[in-house]
Amino acid sequence: MNWDVVIKDFGIYLKLERSMSDNTLEGYLRDVQKLSTYLLIKEVKRTPSNIQQSDIVTFLGYLNNEFHIATSSQARLLSALKSFFSYLNETDQTENNPVELIEAPRLPQKLPDTLSVEEIDKLIEAIDLTTYEGRRNKAILEVLYGSGIRVSELVNLKLDALYFEEGFIKVIGKGDKERFVPIGGESIKQVNLYLTHDRITKSPKKGDEDIVFLNRRGGKLTRVMIFTIIKRLAEQIQLGKNISPHTFRHSFASHMVEGGADLRAVQEMLGHESITTTEVYTHLNKDYLQQIITDFHPRIHQNES
Template sequence: MSWTEKIKDFEIFLKFERNFSDNTLDAYLRDIRKLQNYAETELTGTGPQEITFTQLQEYLYQLSKQKFSERSQARWVSSIKAFFKYLVEDEIRTDNPAILLEGPKLGLYLPDTLSFDDIERIITAIDISTDLGKRNQCMIEVLYGCGLRVSELIDIKISNINYKENYLKVDGKGDKSRFVPLADYTTRLIRDYIKNVRSQYKINKKFEDILFLNSRGSAMSRVIVFIIIKELTEKAGISKRISPHTFRHSFATHLLQNGADLRYIQEMLGHSSITTTEIYTHLKTEELRDVILNYHPRNIT
């Protein structure tokens, strides 16, 4: 039984039974294919049924020496564990060689955020005298104003915008939908973009219901959104490493700073667990710590 065959079966399992998103699925499959390459080149004749715990440990040790981040290493362990757990459940193996694997201990990850002034500087850097600029302005405002993932942004359907009640239906991870309120200002920008910019495109029939389009009338790619944000950040003179996800983190952080309940933020972000959303309480704690260090009389010299 070959690696390729079992990886394909694993892909089907993750996609249809575990309901993995495309991005998570791609990451898991890349990780297992790396293991396949190692087994085929360094462990000649060793298939997924024969590989041992010791061999998996050695593989991970060799990878760790290449100075990959701890988060990457933790994901490799997670992917490998999921793969061999699947093989056991599918009765391909009677033992699980990955069950005792341990990933690196991860510290608390505090995501980068933008201040509201930073957001304003980035939006001000957009040349809204052009159709492209108007589209980009609308796109950034929706990304920040709704706390979306980049994959959710480029998949927004016009039919999912409710102008009467001012909300957006978002198709999120694992085919889970949620409803995000739209500010009047954001709604006006969307209407203006659709009426005065999008209507000028020759739209590919396949993408007639997609909100944000490229100049060829097709859906935008994740890469293009990254590039647009990188260029605007540089133009605004902001030195932080900014990605589309930074706007999502900033959305949540600003809501919390202004007194929003954590559970409402969880709903708007589409987090299945409140634990994921609680990362933003740590951000607030860091902010409070800075206030104490900078303004408490015992710390002022």
């Protein structure tokens, strides 16, 4: 069993069967290739079918000692190896699974940065609405915050994906997965104003005729352009936070959960495959929690009667 051949077949499987994004796929293949390269360098004659758990443990220890890789990188690498050997098991290429009992390192939970409603209002109010770019940018920020979609989904949003009468937009997410996302009234209003008064003044470039948000020359906006727009607004109002388009997605999810939205519904809107990804938004500030217990716990009002 040749490592290179098996790794190549694994890549095809991830692409076709798992609909994995190119970036994630390449990362998984690199991580499995690291194991193959390590065995070659150390002259350990193992194939994917006869490698042992002790080999994996030694390999992980080698990476940690020699390169001091971060905990998150170790966890991702182990995830890649688990997927690789699970694939070999599923395709009956081996019954051996050397990583099955190896636990991933515990990752510290990092809460995403968010903006308050007041901070989002200040950012939007700072936009110069006397220009084409300004009116377009207001619509962009309203969509990012009003729907929670990813910046990649925003720049690829198409005219025929706007179902405003039904209150939805259709986006293509990770792994080319399609989903319908509800969108609020203010977002719809600003997009309609942009479409009817500004976008019609542009001649879209070939291939971008159906793209909603266009630059001044009629081409599709890039992710970097959206990032720059938001950075400049943050500097303009002296926000004091390092924000990006993804901050609006985090803020949308956080505000929805704090407002009492069902976690499964938020998961569906965000396009998360696993509910555990969405659960990070269940963080609530201490003042909010204190207010909840003050308002609703029966013991708090016991002495008031």
